[in-house]
Amino acid sequence: MMKKKVLTTALVLLCLLLPQAADAKDVIVMVDVSASMEPYFDDLREYFLGDMLPNVVRFGDTFHFLSFSAHPEREIAQPMEDRGSIERIVIRIQRMDPIGLYTDLVAAIGFLADYALGLPQDTDKVILLLSDGIHDPPPDSPHTGSRQRVLEELLSRARILRRSGWSVHILQMPLDGGEADRQPEEADRQPTDESLLDELARELDADVLGYSDRDRLSDQIENGSQEQGRAHAEGTQEEGRLLEIRAPAYLGRVASPFKASFSVRNLTDQALDVSVESLSAEGEELLYGSAATRVDAGAGARLPVMVRLPGDISEGRHEIDAVLRLEAEGRRISEPVTLSFLFSGGAALPVGSALTIPLYLLLAVVAAALLFLLVLSAVRSRLLTSKLDRYLRPSRSGSGFLKRRRSGELIEMRVSQQNPHIGFRNIHPMDPGRTLTVGGGRSSFLIFLVPFPSHIAEISRRGDSYTFTPVKPAFFPELSGPVEGCLYRDLPARSGRGYPVTIRFIRYVSPLEEINRILKKQSDHHSGDPEHSDAMEDPSER
Secondary structure, eight states: OHHHHHHHHHHHHHHHOOOBOSSOEEEEEEEEOBGGGHHHHHHHHHHIIIIIHHHHOOBTOEEEEEEESSSEEEEEEEEOOSHHHHHHHHHHHHTOOOOBSOBOHHHHHHHHHHHHHTSOTTSEEEEEEEEOOOOBOOTTOSSOSOHHHHHHHHHHHHHHHHHHTOEEEEEEOOSSOOOTTSOHHHHSOOOOTTOHHHHHHHHHTOOEEEGGGGGGHHHHHHHHHHHHHHHHHHHTTOTTOOEEEEOOSOOOEEEESEEEEEEEEEOSSSOEEEEEEEEEETTEEOBOSOOEEEEOTTOEEEEEEEEOOOTTOOSEEEEEEEEEEEEETTEEEEEEEEEEEEEEEEEOOOTTSTTHHHHHHHHHHHHHHHHHHHHHHHHHHHHHHHTTGGGEEEOTTOSSOEEEOSSOEEEEEEETTSOOOBTBTTEEEEOTTOEEEEESTTOSEEOOSSOOOSOSEEEEEETTEEEEEESSGGGOTTOOSOEESOBTOOEEEEOTTOOEEEEEEEEOOOHHHHHHHHHHHHHHHHHTOOOOOOTTSOGGGO
């Protein structure tokens, strides 16, 4: 069975090892991980692994995985270089869980725009947003209020993406919270006049695909990337032009002076030395210092320009129409640009000022402290896993996978609503005849969600049978005594203050084994195999 799982993984990974992309691109996927997405999440994972990754991402691309609920976060940014790159992406997707209590769609789009603009501007971007369209921000969010106010804030952030000309695609989950495996006509998107995603798509000139149309998404993304590439190719064929210049769509929060990084592409067949002569708006010079770069033939480069804002500018969001004047190969080029930013007031620290050296010293101290914490975290992680080294040994096949020790197996304790991703703290080897404690404090299996005393129960192994024994029955009012065959059974407990939790012991399944199971399920689904057990079922019965 293990060999078959390993073979399944190898075959799928080979399918993903596609040829080098002709033009490298950034694939940015932002996923709603609020609790309302839970009915569809398992299916979405399989869609990512079985459809999107093989059909959209190529070697040479960079895959960016973002998530949002109450707050947006970056999960992984992975250049597609080798098999290890693919494995890291697959494992990160598998570990995602929809547990957020709130959904701030406005903050998510703002974060998405800022993130995309922070990437190299000389590569194409493919952006995918997956959400049910619900905007339910936390009470302390600045994005609350009337629907009209929320919509205005949402669209203002969407315009930043639209000005960049990137391909944006939206997949909307149903709003009724139904099951993910119902019929397509029942699972389809439910567009209403109140749908923020419809308004967002209209602003971005993008289509909103319903949940049942997710299989068409890969084709839509591929077509959008081709149109982006054709538009770029057509732009480079214009006669008489030396350079293609693009201003950053949004500069974020700035003081004065600040750095604006322009994208410059050489449209000729020889290298060009490009220098900035002026950046002016309404007759006032905004250029602070000098700026120059060398751009290879047919290539792109970044041109960082220091900008000094007018003295009478007020705090807040601004868009300044300016003219950028460049010199290249003896020719002067004037390009209208728009600077979009949020002015925070005050002045930035000029390079070379008296405060620069103390500031650098402070940054060096902070960097050293962060490095120390990183090393400390690595040492702690090693200590947590070292006790498992005696029970695990490398596979004879040399594939790098680990096998269990002959007499022991790893048992994991799960507690309802308690985060299970805490390393190996609640994963322990159980040899025949071994007994481990359960509870708070220094118990072998730790309950930390709510306060419990130490050693309120025990789990023991006799042969191949496991028995759960309440040591302090007051915390187990629904159990009448020891529970034999306790693996994969719900064991209700109640804290001293009456808070209910459910304890469940399972055989530990590594993330790699779980990924193999999902990929095999996808493979067997296409080959007609109808039955597969749930991840929380006993693996021996699968």
